[in-house]
Amino acid sequence: MAHQSPAGTGGAHKPQTKVIWRTFWILFFITALEFVIAFTMASGPLRVAIFVGMTLVKAFYIVAEFMHLKGEVKTLMWSILIPLVFVVWLIIALLVEGGAIYEVR
Amino acid sequence: MSAPTVVTTTPSEMTDRKTSIWDGGNEPLKASYGKLMMWFFLLSDAFTFSALLITYGLIRFSHPAYNPKIHGPFAFSQEYWPIPERVFDAVPFLHGYHLPLVFVGIMTFVLIMSSVTMVLAVEAGHRNDRNDVEKWMLWTLLGGITFLGCQAWEWTHFIHGTEEGAMVRSMVNGNWVENQIFGASLIINQYGPPAFADLFFFITGFHGTHVLSGVVLNGLIFYNTAVGVYERRGHYEMVEKVGLYWHFVDLVWVFVFTFFYLV
Structure with missing residues (x-):
């Protein structure tokens, strides 16, 4: 993968937009697929899992390609990504809590 | 206790030390101050949005979930959480049609598209191509403003409600009273439990505020580009920094779209 932007060398002055449009089409098709699933599949845990998975794929492409985190130094990448494990903890804690509130109401 | 060690350094060692990573003046993350701070701000903002979602x-x-076996055919009710695609099924100029998620799909497309034009502006900045940066920043601005307009319409529709409204039982002076209500506010909600409307206003509102400040920042960047500030400076890094913010706004929408509208 060309993570070092060729434009940065200053030599080429032609637009380097191939990766950008490829990422756009990936995001577009995943979103279109989400619509198809929303109308053809009965709601349930499996559908939720598929939606969450597709959302994470879209998030990966936005952060890695558009925000260019993929091309940054590894230390920077991990110092942004590792703190997000707290979000995972919060999801587990609060969803369990929500279920518990439902039980006692 | 041992005697303090005397460190003797020869001049050649002094010059070696200068290149040590502990002597300061390094950029371990290979990114400018502004870009780093934008990343860490976005990390904190990610926590805020995570907390909301x-x-x-x-x-x-x-809250109880809708179950066709218990509740029968779906209708708006205070008894259970609504199905989002039943709530968000209106499209401007197509009054009376049931078009679930079509409008929010258009909004999603607009925001992803403006993210693409933003990254094209950043790419043009790497080439120091002022005209291209101006062009793509204008498209990005247009996308942002279109999204805000769509959101304003969606809020208006959500607040005004459907033609039928919903019957809601409430306790007034010790008696149960049935009222017909239309739309939603922070205390009443025709589509379901009031908390659903509160969360809609909070989450999409907080995201919309981000889009609005993003549009303002993009406008500033466009202005600075147009008057040649970055050309004189010799680089377009500001476009990149504000671009990070704009992509983050798009990223948040991807999650809002999934968890508020799809699931």
Whole structure:
């Protein structure tokens, strides 16, 4: 993968937009697929899992390609990504809590 | 106790030391101050949005879910959490049609598209191509403003409600009273439990505020580009920094779209 932007060398002055449009089409098709699933599949845990998975794929492409985190130094990448494990903890804690509130109401 | 060690350094060692990573003046993350601070701000903002969306999950899980076996055919009710695609099924100029998620799909497309034009502006900045940066920043601005307009319409529709409204039982002076209500506010909600409307206003509102400030920042960047500030400076890094913010706004929408509209 060309993570070092060729434009940065200053030599080429032609637009380097191939990766950008490829990422756009990936995001577009995943979103279109989400619509198809929303109308053809009965709601349930499996559908939720598929939606969450597709959302994470879209998030990966936005952060890695558009925000260019993929091309940054590894230390920077991990110092942004590792703190997000707290979000995972919060999801587990609060969803369990929500279920518990439902039980006692 | 040992005697303090005397460190003797020869001049050649002094010059070696200068290149040590502990002597300061390094850029271990190979990114400018502004870009780093933008990343860490976005990390903190990610926590804020996560908290809001997870709160949505908590409150939704603490309410009964719609179950066709118990509740029969779907109708708006205070008894259970609504199905989002039944709530968001209106499109401007197509009054009376049931078009679930079509409008929010258009909004999603607009925001992804403006993210693409933003990254094209950043790419043009790497080439120091002022005209291209101006062009793509204008498209990005247009996308942002279109999204805000769509959101304003969606809020208006959500607040005004459907033609039928919904019958809601409430306790007034010790008696049960049935009222017909239309739309939603922070205390009443025709589509379901009031918390659903509260979360809608909070989450999409907080995201919309981000889009608005993003549009303002993009406008500033466009202005600075147009008057040649970055050309004189010799680089277009500001476009990149504000671009990070704009992509983050798009990223948040991807999650809002999934957890508020799809699931």
